[in-house]
Amino acid sequence: MPADSTRGPGIPGESGDTGPRRRAKGRRRKPPTGRRRALTAMAWTTAGIVVLGGAGAGFLYFKLNGNLRTIDINQALGGDRPTKADNGSENILVLGSDTRAGGNKKLGGGTDDGSARSDTAMIVHVYEGHKKAGVVSxxxxxxxxxxxxxxxxxxxxxxxxxxxxxxxxxxxGAACAVKTVESMTGLRMDHYLEVDFSGFRKLVDELGGVRVTTTRNIDDPRSHLDLKAGTHTLDGQQALGLVRTRHGVGDGSDLGRIQLQQAFVKALADQVKHIGVLTNPKKLYDLADTATRTVTADSDLGSVNSLIAFADGLKGISSSRMTMVTMPVRYDPANPNRVLVEKAKAQQIWNALRNDKPIPRTATEGTATGKAKGVVSAP
Structure with missing residues (x-):
């Protein structure tokens, strides 16, 4: 379709080609499939479930420990890194990869050669005292x-x-992703978590679903999602559709999809705290088993005990104490499939996190949003 020279900058979110940057002619690739849109939500799912599993993990320690995959980020990156903060805060890079290998292949779409990209990424800053968090997508x-x-x-x-x-x-791989984030932010990533896609639907189902409220109808055949305005308990398939949809909300961009993902994470964080599985050993084990199979961690978190201790530090962070923003960007006028960092505004965020301060509202004012904020919330 010919480009419309009367329109403003294009909407980001299409994968496009991966070659050198060039002036766009209005052509866009076929929209990417949704198998990787759920990955953002997995960080708090995994943390919460491992906390729940802590009470029963002792006798199953070796089984669950064997599920975990680890990466030694510190050895891979060496000493040329930002200085670790001394204020009691922590930064965690959470990635969701879109590998089509193994259990992910049957979900459809994408490549099946085992290669992967980090199509969902969050910097999770846990403030001193571990009572609140800032999340930057x-x-x-x-x-x-x-x-x-x-x-x-x-x-x-x-x-x-x-x-x-x-x-x-x-x-x-993971080390390059961490190095890129540290280079662009000046922040040291204390931990790394990578979430596998194939376990997402099973985790949500094992949790008994996740309750959300939608303020308008969402109908997106591409993600197989049809929700009327109101409160719903989403099963795994519906949750997957919600966090992958973009055509049914906002401006149809990936930025709008990020806003849905952030809202879902908040709903999930609150719900995990209230799920009564401690009296059901089988359910507790199933949750812990699925969770540990779903995550790849840095070597400092590479045991069940370490992951439980880490997740236990997050369980007091409710959605009301969680600030979630998207890194300040603007649509790229040279290519409708790309976005550019608003560097001055982004620096406000990195400075705040470095000093363990709240993310200033001015950092995201006037930046591209996706126009899906408020469509989904916790009931």
Whole structure:
């Protein structure tokens, strides 16, 4: 379809090509499938479920411990990193990969060669005292300067200007993704969590569903979602549809989808605290087993005991104490499939987190939003 020169900057969210940046001609790729849209929600799901499983994990320690996959980020990155904060706060990079290997392949779409990209990314800042958190979502199609990276096999990848953010993971794996985030923010990532997609629906179902309220009808055949305005208890399939939809809400962009994901995470964080599984050993084990199979962690969190201790520190953070924002960006006038960082505004966020301060409202004022805020909330 020919480009319309009378329109403003294009809507981000289409994956587009991964080659050098060039002036867009209005053509867009086929919208990506939704198998990876649920991944943002998995961070608090995993943390909450492991906390719930803590009471019964002792006798199953070795079984659950064997489920976990770990990556030694500290060894991979060495000493050339931002200084660790000394104010009691922690930063966690949470990634969701879209690998089509293993159990993910049967979900459909994407490549099936085992390759992956980090199509969902959040920086979770846990403030001193672990009573509140700030969460910053990074749009996958943001153009960033990727630093030189070394992959898991020892291969070196040169630094690249104006690379898509999610290419860092596909280029050099978890270590490259962490290095890219640390380079662009100046913040040290104390921990790394990677969430597997295939367990998402099962986790939600095992939790008994998640209650959300929608303020308007959402009808998106592409994500198989049809919800009337009102309060719903979403099963795994519906939850998957909700966090992957973009055509049914807002401006149809990936930024709008991020807003839905953030709302779902808040609903999930509150619900996990109230689920009564401690008197049901089988359900408790099933939840813990699925959760530990779903997550890949840095080596410092690479045991059930460490993950329980970490998650236990998050369980007091309710949705009212969770500030969730999207990294300040603007639509790229040169390419409708990309967004650009609003560097001055983003720096306000990084400075606040570095000093363990609240994220200022001015940091996100006037930036691209996706126009889906308020569509979904916890009941």
């Amino acid at each position: 990074i749009p996958r199609d943001t153009l960033v300067d990727r630093p030189e990276c070394t992959d898991a096999k020892g291969g070196t990848h040169a630094a690249v200007h104006d690379a898509m953010f999610n290419e860092s993971y596909s280029t050099g």
